[in-house]
Amino acid sequence: MPPRLLTSREQQLIDLYSYCQLGMTPQQFYAKWQVNQDTIAAICSRSTSTVHRWFRRGRSYRRPTAVDLRHLALMDFMLEHFEQIPEDLRSTLCFTRQEDKIN
Numbered sequence: 865m866p867p868r869l870l871t872s873r874e875q876q877l878i879d880l881y882s883y884c885q886l887g888m889t890p891q892q893f894y895a896k897w898q899v900n901q902d903t904i905a906a907i908c909s910r911s912t913s914t915v916h917r918w919f920r921r922g923r924s925y926r927r928p929t930a931v932d933l934r935h936l937a938l939m940d941f942m943l944e945h946f947e948q949i950p951e952d953l954r955s956t957l958c959f960t961r962q963e964d965k966i967n
Contacts, residue, residue, distance in 0.1 A: 887933030888940050890918045897943065907939045908932045 870878070890904055905915040910932065917926035942949065 886937045887930065888937040889933060890915065890928055890936060893936045893940060894919075896940065904936070908935045 893899070893904060894901075901915045901919065902912050904910075905912045908915070908928070908931075914926065917924055918928050918932075920926075946954075
């Protein structure tokens with residue numbers, strides 16, 4: 865089956881997403897939500913030692929990438945709006961196994 869052609873609306877959505885500056889720093893996320901650095905590492909698919917470096921100062925400091933900032937902002941959005949996201953949409957976006965479903 866050939867790939868589906870994009871409509872102009874779908875192309876506009878891609879353009880909007882591509883230029884979106886959505887981001888939240890690990891420090892902002894940590895201050896807002898009662899999480900530990902292991903949880904932030906899981907959200908960003910990073911090692912805990914990498915996340916520790918995001919909170920350090922000096923030579924050991926490492927800057928999170930734009931992708932990391934976007935992961936945290938998207939997770940913040942989902943936490944803020946969880947109840948407003950229809951369950952079937954949540955399942956489509958994030959959950960593939962029945963035991964992973966959140967009620």
